Amino acid sequence: MVVTILLFASYAEAVGVPSVKLDVPPGATVSEVLELVRALPGAGALPPGPLVAVNESYAAEGHPLAPGDEVAIIPPVAGG
């Protein structure tokens, strides 16, 4: 199944693109997809346990993904 990975700020700069589509096994969890993301060129610098949002809500590492999910890897937020 295909999910869309969204990258922002320092993470987008490291990988060089703001989003990428990944083909992942059905039912893959957030942490499994993170491992695949880490294999992308430039993504080795991502921290061990980044915050992740699935479809615009923060999600835990074990959260199972569905086809078409939007998986955002959230750098430390700095609003205000």
Added chain:
Amino acid sequence: MRALLTREPIDSTALLERVAGRANGATVLFIGTVREVNEGRAVTGIEYSAYESMAQRELSAIVEDASARYGTPHVVVVHRLGELMLGEASVAVAVAHPRRAPAFDAARFVIEQLKKRVPIWKLEHYVDGTREWVNAGTAHR
């Protein structure tokens, strides 16, 4: 809309008008501005970016939460995106309430929650020409 992301300068007078009401005896306005020194480095400006759709949802949720928790519908927040110069307002929170204590508390609640959970980032530009993403103390999981 009580929670807004904008690329225009923040109009704090308009925010105060949004929360005004005769039942309210207290109005609190918080404005966050771009400051000239951060962590000992001279700043020339800040570029704000966001995961906009999620940031909008999170801001709205925080306003709803503050309204319920402190008992007033008169809560608004605006966050600026894009390039800001020194002294410009990056964020503003306005709260009106019959009493001053919950008005202060609700405004504080909104800005603290915003800093914790709204996906907004800032890229600081320094006098020496360098730039850096600010990791404002928020830990990873």
